[in-house]
């Protein structure tokens with residue numbers, strides 16, 4: 566009997582059954598646009614520059630082919646993924662572990678803030694895929710505790726973020742320490758000059774894959790703004806939260822200090838809010854994230870760095886308590902909601918002096934944020 570295979574299905578890509586099974590377990594019914602474009606190219610051996618916004622499924626776009634390209638008999642490190650933050654490294658590690666589950670793939674994340682001994686033991690137990698932040702990967706190379714002689718696939722995930730965070734030298738050091746006979750993939754939301762330069766230097770005849778701008782905007786996100794003055798922000802925010810019936814909300818502030826102050830202010834008003842930023846140690850950050858993911862806390866107050874790339878499901882609201890410094894950051898922030906086709910609301914508090922910036926942002930994004938009047942106490946009491 567004839568089997569009908571959809572044109573763009575994981576099956577039609579010729580993936581092995583352990584991987585297909587894993588994708589099914591994960592609830593991935595069909596590949597996202599970036600996955601459709603990149604997975605076959607990577608399987609054919611191409612280097613890739615993949616450009617797509619947050620939330621488009623880049624992790625599986627490289628995770629699936631990595632699992633397929635591994636020599637499952639060898640327990641040596643064959644794939645190295647670099648990610649800008651600890652949280653992202655952990656997240657990528659979790660996703661590749663899931664994709665590789667039925668194939669028995671060994672994935673080890675290595676990042677700063679965790680003991681070297683633990684990581685060394687994990688590496689000694691046989692790591693086929695290593696996911697790490699550049700600084701820590703470099704330290705392990707220098708200590709001789711991470712051997713990359715058998716690496717045949719290298720991925721730079723969120724390459725623009727890694728450069729922004731000052732990791733360029735570490736990244737180059739690492740690229741110079743992996744065999745040149747390899748495949749290199751670079752994924753990035755944006756491709757500024759520095760990324761193009763890096764690609765020219767370290768990629769071989771890369772295929773450029775990008776998801777067109779129209780597909781970048783996440784249509785299901787409702788984008789609104791409220792005009793506020795600084796002294797009204799906290800009360801205004803709490804009324805907005807009540808009006809919106811916000812459940813799982815991430816709120817962004819500009820600085821760590823403002824994150825702490827806002828989290829405290831919200832707690833004092835009876836909200837289950839927690840702060841996350843770079844001053845917390847890894848254990849604390851993981852705990853905060855876990856409580857938010859499990860719904861123990863409803864509101865996560867974050868700096869941009871702490872929230873970078875975090876994949877948290879079912880976030881109903883993203884709130885820009887402070888307007889983001891640039892449009893890209895805005896896109897990154899609101900990408901925390903409306904993930905994988907779910908709906909979400911992005912709310913921005915705008916000070917009178919920030920209007921010009923808001924208009925500029927709207928122009929760049931070809932969107933118009935809906936203006937809403939700040940709810941009054943009466944609105945909320947009803």
Ligand code: ADP
Pocket residue numbers: 592593594595596597600617618619620621622623624625874876904905
């Ligand atoms: P990006 O790296 O582009 O920001 P992620 O790889 O983190 O995006 O994916 C965003 C979310 O979408 C994750 O929760 C991921 O599990 C989910 N996802 C990715 N690909 C698919 C797919 N093909 N079907 C369903 N969900 C997917």
Ligand code: MG
Pocket residue numbers: 623624722723874
């Ligand atoms: Mg990603």
